[in-house]
Structures are given as C-alpha cells and as structure tokens.
Amino acid sequence: MNHSVRAVDRIAPRRQGNWDWRAAGNFVAGGAGGGVLACVAALSIGLGFDPRLLLAVGLAMMGFGLTCVWFEIGRPWRAMNVFRHVGSSWMTREAYVALFAMGTGLLAIGLGTRPLVAATGLLGLLFIYAQARILAANKGIPAWRHGRCLPVVLSTGLAEGAGLVACAGAWAAWWRYPAMLLVPLCAWRVIAWRRYLAALAADGAPVGTLTAFRRINSLFVWGGNLVPVVLAGVAVLADAPILAVLAGMLTVAAGWQMKYSLVCRAAFTQGFALPKQPVRGNSRTGPGVKPGWQWNRWLTD
Amino acid sequence: MKRYAMVIDLRRCVGCQTCTAACKSANATPTGVQWRRVLDLESGEFPDVRRSFVPVACMHCANPPCEEVCPTTATKKRADGLVTIDYDICIGCANCIMACPYDARSIIHQPQYAYGDQPIASEAARMDSQHIGVATKCTFCKDRIDLAERTGQIPGRDPEVTPACVNSCISGAMHFGDILDSDSNVSRLLAENESFRMHEELGTAPAVHYILDRR
Numbered sequence: 274m275n276h277s278v279r280a281v282d283r284i285a286p287r288r289q290g291n292w293d294w295r296a297a298g299n300f301v302a303g304g305a306g307g308g309v310l311a312c313v314a315a316l317s318i319g320l321g322f323d324p325r326l327l328l329a330v331g332l333a334m335m336g337f338g339l340t341c342v343w344f345e346i347g348r349p350w351r352a353m354n355v356f357r358h359v360g361s362s363w364m365t366r367e368a369y370v371a372l373f374a375m376g377t378g379l380l381a382i383g384l385g386t387r388p389l390v391a392a393t394g395l396l397g398l399l400f401i402y403a404q405a406r407i408l409a410a411n412k413g414i415p416a417w418r419h420g421r422c423l424p425v426v427l428s429t430g431l432a433e434g435a436g437l438v439a440c441a442g443a444w445a446a447w448w449r450y451p452a453m454l455l456v457p458l459c460a461w462r463v464i465a466w467r468r469y470l471a472a473l474a475a476d477g478a479p480v481g482t483l484t485a486f487r488r489i490n491s492l493f494v495w496g497g498n499l500v501p502v503v504l505a506g507v508a509v510l511a512d513a514p515i516l517a518v519l520a521g522m523l524t525v526a527a528g529w530q531m532k533y534s535l536v537c538r539a540a541f542t543q544g545f546a547l548p549k550q551p552v553r554g555n556s557r558t559g560p561g562v563k564p565g566w567q568w569n570r571w572l573t574d
Numbered sequence: 575m576k577r578y579a580m581v582i583d584l585r586r587c588v589g590c591q592t593c594t595a596a597c598k599s600a601n602a603t604p605t606g607v608q609w610r611r612v613l614d615l616e617s618g619e620f621p622d623v624r625r626s627f628v629p630v631a632c633m634h635c636a637n638p639p640c641e642e643v644c645p646t647t648a649t650k651k652r653a654d655g656l657v658t659i660d661y662d663i664c665i666g667c668a669n670c671i672m673a674c675p676y677d678a679r680s681i682i683h684q685p686q687y688a689y690g691d692q693p694i695a696s697e698a699a700r701m702d703s704q705h706i707g708v709a710t711k712c713t714f715c716k717d718r719i720d721l722a723e724r725t726g727q728i729p730g731r732d733p734e735v736t737p738a739c740v741n742s743c744i745s746g747a748m749h750f751g752d753i754l755d756s757d758s759n760v761s762r763l764l765a766e767n768e769s770f771r772m773h774e775e776l777g778t779a780p781a782v783h784y785i786l787d788r789r
Contacts, residue, residue: 283677284613291668316664347666354646354665364645364669393646411672412639412776454691457583508710543675545613548770550626551584558787562617 280463285565286479286544290416295345297536299497300404301529303325303338303371306331307400308434310374312454314394319425324390325382327441331397331434332378355513363410367403370396401430414540416482421472424465426532433528437507440519443514452517455505459524463498466531477568479541489534499525541565577636577655578714578729579753580740581760582629583768583785586747589614589627596742597631600715602700605686609678609712610739629739629748630671631712632678633780634656640670640679644714649709655781664708671709676780679711714750728752728780730759752782 307329317324343349351369358365367504379412381389416422430507435458439451470486501520544566550559589612597603597610618624634657641657648664651657656748671679685706687693693701715737720726722735723755729735730751740748741789753759760783763769765783 283611284615289672290592291671296668298722318578342667345667347668348664351646351663351665354648354663355667356645358645358647359665362645362669364643364667368645369642371662402578407643407669410639412668413672413677417672444714458610540672542677543773543776544677545628545630545772547615547628547784549786550615550617551622551784552788553585553624553626559618564615564624 284545286415286481286541288481288538289540289542292368292536292540293345294533294537295341298341299338300408300426300532300536301338302334302341302533303468304401304430305433305437305525305528306336306406307374307397307404307439308339308430308432309334309454310378310397310434311394311401312438312451313429314390314397314433315451316447316454318387318391318394321448322445322447323385325385327438328378328382328390328393330437330441331393332375335374335397335400339368339371341362353355363403363406365398367407370399370403374400388504389442398431401427404430405551408535413477415508415543416473416486416535416539416541419473419476419478421465421469422535425462425469426535428458428462428465432462434529435527436501436521436524437573439517440525443518448514449509452508452514452520455517455520455524457503458496459502463494463526464496466493474569475565477566479565480538480567481541481565483567485534485539488538488572489531493531494526497531498524501527575653575754576748576752577754577781578634578719579655579760579781579783580634580714580737581749581751581783581785582685583747583749583763583767584626584786585630585785586745586749587612587627587629588745590744592742593629593739593745593748596738600738601713602702603680603710604682604697604705605688607680607682607686607710609680609710616632629677629781629785630656630676630772632674632714633676633778634714634784635781636711637777639673639675639776641779643669643673644667645735654719656716656719656786657711658713659709661704661708661710666707669734670707674711674734675776675778677752679709681707681709683707 313324315326355368377389378393381393409423411417435451435454442448501523504516505518526573548561548564579659586601591612594610604632613628615626638657641651646663718735733741740750749759751760768787768789769783769785771780
C-alpha cells in the first residue's frame, strides 16, 4: 500500500464522537460492578462471609453505568425498546442480564441464600462478557472488533472487581483472599493487554488508536498491574492489609483509565481504502491506498 | 425477487459533488449531515501522482453489522436488499454508527441550521423532527423504489424511481439496478469491468460496487 496520501474529508480513520464519557461510564462502572458481583459471590461462598453489602455495591455500580448510558441516548423515553432484539444484539442481552442480575441480587440481599448469591455472581460475569461482545460486534471500530480486545475487557472487569473487594474488605478477617485473587487476575490482564497491543500492531490499526494506547501503556502495565501484583503479594506475606488496599486502588484506577481510553480516545473509525486506484488519464491502475493506518510500528516508535 | 445494487465507475467520477447536493435536496438532511459524500484522495510522489474520487454512503450490505447490533430492531434489511431505519423505534444509542465500517450513519441531537439559531424558510418547511435524536442514513431513495413496485417502472432505468444521486450524476459514473437480473445495467457493467467492494474483507457484502478498469 502507498502511504503517501493526502486525504481530504473524512477518508482516514477519525476518532468516534458519538460515545463520550457517558458510554464509557457504563463500561467503567458497569464492568467493575459486574466484577464485584462475580468476585464477592465466589469469595463469600468459599469463605462463608456475609456478601450482602458488597452485592449492593456491585448492583449500584451496574445501575449507575446503565444510567450513564440513559443520559447518552438520543430518545431516552423510548429506552425500553432496548429489549427488542435479543436474537443478535449484545446491547439487548446486556440489558436483560442487568435486569436479571438486579432481580437475583435484590433477592440475594433479602434472603441471603447461596444459590441466589451464586446466580448473581454468574450474572455479573455475564454482564462483563456482554459488554465485551458489544465492543467486539462493532465492525466500524478496528480497536474494538479485534479478537484480542475481548479478553482485555473481561479480565479488567474481574480485576477491578477483585480490587474493589480488596479495598472494601481490608478490615475483615478474610482480607487476604481478595488480595490473593488480585495476583492472577492482574497477571491475566497484563498478558491479555500486551497480546492485544502486539496483535493490533502486527495486524494494522489506525495511527490514532496506536498513539492513544501508547500514551497509557507504561503506566497501565507497571502502575496498574505489575505494582499491584507485588503489593498484593507483599501484603499477604507481611500481613499488611493496607498494601492490599493500595493494590486494589491501583488496579481499579488503571482499569478505569484504560477503559476510558478504549472507548473515548482509541476508538478510531475504519476509514476508507482503495485496493487499486482507478484508471484515470492513463492506461493502468495505480497502487492501493489506505490512509491513516499503520503496521508493525508499535515497538519501533 | 430483486436485489438492488449500485455500481460506481471510478474512472468517470470527477468529484463534482452533484450527487451530494442532490441527496441533500431530495432528503432535506440537516446542516452537517450528509448521507452521500464524495471522497477526494490524492496519492503518490511528484511526478507520479494520482487523484481519485470515491462517492460513498450507506452500502446497503447483505450482512449489515448495523442490523445485527441494533438493540431495538429499528434497523432492518428488506428482501430487496435495502437497509432501513424505523425512526419511531430507534432510541439513538449510536451502536449502529459504531458497527458501520463505512461511516455512513449520523445522529444529531439538536436541530441544526445553516444560518444561526433559526431556520431559513426552506429549512423550516422541510425539517423533520422525526430525524432528531435517531440514527439516519442513505435510504437508496426508498420511496422511489417503493413507487416502482406500484407503477411497474424499473429503478435505474426510469428516473422517477431511481435514487436522486444516480439521476444527478453528470458523468454517468453512478448506476443503479437489480443485480439479480442478468440483463440489468449493473449486471452488465460488473460482467464487463474489474470492480471491488469497500472493505469486503469484513464480511459485510456491500451492495455498492466500484469499477476500477476494464476486464
């Protein structure tokens, strides 16, 4: 492809402008809320502590995220129409999962039975998965449709959930367990992130996408994942719950920053391309053009 | 059974934007919203330089990603290939805009006018409040296609039932017709020429074909 192109009028990829902080708020708060539900369910069933307060926190975060979206849509009073296309729309499925999670979550808070807590945790996990699939289905945004974006969204939701539980449970007898859970989840997240970036760079992506990710990469990898892993490990070994709180806070802050960047900063459109340039004024076609894209440049820039 | 398609001969397009203006006139899209555009692409290094013009709009895909993601079923694909939006159902979530690899859809949340805060007479007469807060895009001039069903006229041949952009094209670059009819103008053009479809690798199967050269 010939990269010497002067593109006029929205030919090259451009940053999408239709989903702003309100849409990002759903991925930030809703994803973390789903993670809280999943982690609280798993830990409370295993350790036998009362999960009700943390379940309420997870549901509130999920509800806050969906409220953010409600403020974003163009016709908010028709919002119930979102339930009409369960056959193929992951946005519809996300809405149903949220509805069921609210139902089972409120029942679990009221009744406190393990099956209801487990069902709420499973629905929290499904909520994060549905969010990841919403992004994956958007073929117009190369950064989202890439197959390796899904594990990043899934792992960050769970890591944030564990981080929030580590913060909230720091003064409980069971504080070590969410800190221990943070270690594999942050490790999974950082591996998924690096694999995602490497694949984006290799497969090609809009320049703006790679630039936006490059800006947050070091801080996310080190401050958001590797440092929390060390802090959580030291917290458990040295019996220092305050370090677990710090690890949790770093994990959550880094996850939220990354998701905001993913939705608002790195979301560049596909742009346009010609496989060959048409015959015009001479007898042959010209080389193909794909303005605004970059290949295999991540590591060298 | 029909499957409408558009064939655009890039050898002929001169980038005059008449199709853009015709679309705006026919559909009264608000300021800042253009369902059809003509891309202007310069490439190469002097003296080997090239300039191409590429008219783009909704590609009316056979596998429309916008329809798949739409949570409300407002976006639908008709049997004749047209991808439509029901403005009474759409909630304006913009998921379809994210799903479209062709940058073909728009949402405006407030009325927009060409000159200040108040509409000029023609804008006031033609503004459609249905279009505020919902996704909009090229319809292939759906009303004209529907008229053809009633009158027996042939889209792509009879101007009354042919999309406005195709009618307006000064260089004869744009063609419209039934791709399942082997005698239609679009079928013949595709048989005789080398063509491609935009971002075909994404599996959307767009109904707009671009001619590059003779076979």
